[in-house]
Amino acid sequence: MQIQHENVQVMPSLPFKYYEHSHLTSINVAPHWHQGIELNCLTAGDTLKFVTDGKTAEYRPGDIWAVNRRSVHSASGIPNADWEEFGLIIDDDFLQAQLPESTNWQITLVGPQASKIAPTAYTDIRAHLIAIHDLLTQGATDLVRLSVLSHFYELLVQLAQSYTVPLPPQNINANQSLADTVMDYIDHAYAQSISGATLARRFHVSFNHT
Numbered sequence: 001m002q003i004q005h006e007n008v009q010v011m012p013s014l015p016f017k018y019y020e021h022s023h024l025t026s027i028n029v030a031p032h033w034h035q036g037i038e039l040n041c042l043t044a045g046d047t048l049k050f051v052t053d054g055k056t057a058e059y060r061p062g063d064i065w066a067v068n069r070r071s072v073h074s075a076s077g078i079p080n081a082d083w084e085e086f087g088l089i090i091d092d093d094f095l096q097a098q099l100p101e102s103t104n105w106q107i108t109l110v111g112p113q114a115s116k117i118a119p120t121a122y123t124d125i126r127a128h129l130i131a132i133h134d135l136l137t138q139g140a141t142d143l144v145r146l147s148v149l150s151h152f153y154e155l156l157v158q159l160a161q162s163y164t165v166p167l168p169p170q171n172i173n174a175n176q177s178l179a180d181t182v183m184d185y186i187d188h189a190y191a192q193s194i195s196g197a198t199l200a201r202r203f204h205v206s207f208n209h210t
Contacts, residue, residue: 008089010053013145015094016152018136021085031074035108035184036092038067041129044084048077059111065124066109066163070183086133099160109163116144118162 008017021027022135027048027106042048048059052073059065062082069092077083095102110115115122116162128151137140185202 012140014152014172015091017091018086018088018089018132020087020133021083023082023084025083027075027077027081027083027085029075031072033070034067034089034204035071036090036095038073038087039079039125039129039159040065040067040087040091041110041133042085043130044082046078046083048073048075048083048085050075050151056130057111062126063111064109064122064158065114066107068105068107086129087153088129088132090183095156099156101161102164104167105160105164106167107159107163108165110127114163118158121158121162122144125155125158128158149191171174 008019011019027045031051042061043061044061046060050057050059050065050073052067053071108117109122109125131151132148132155133150135144138144145203157186
C-alpha cells in the first residue's frame, strides 16, 4: 500500500495551493497538517476514510469537507477504485489579511451533515470547487486566474456565512512568535523527517520548549 503526502501545486498569483488525486495516484495520505484551511471535494471513487485529529469520518463521491488549521489528518481507501479528489489549501496570511475575523474561525463543513445545515451553500461550494479544478487545467493565463478568483471569493463568502463558528477560548502562549515560526517551518518541511530534538537545535531552544 503506497502512502504519501499530498503533492500540492501552485499557480502564481493565486491565494491557495491545490492538489488532485486521480485514478493514477494513490488515495492514501499519511498523517500531516497545514498552516491554512484545507477544502476537499471527492468526485469519484468509493468510501474514503478520513481521520482528523484522531476522529474518523467516511466520505463518498459528491461529498465536500474542510480541515481546520493545524489539524492532523490522513486518508485511506481501497486501491482499485477510480479515485477523483480535488482539494485546495488556503494561504493563511492572505485569508487573515482579507478577513481578519477568520483568525478565530472553526470550520464546520464536514460532508453530508453539513449539507443539512445549509444545503444551498453546500451545493454552491462544491460547484465552485469543481469549477476551480476545471479552470486550473486550462493553464496559467490572466483570464483563467481572474475566473478562478471569482469562484474562490464566492466560495469564501459561502464558507464564512454558513460554516464557521468562533473558536473556544484558549490559553495564550507566552512565546507565540516562536511557536508560529516553528509551525510555519513544519508546514513547509512536512515531507522531511522532523523530531523534537531537530527542532530544538534549529531554533536554539531546549528540548522541553518543543
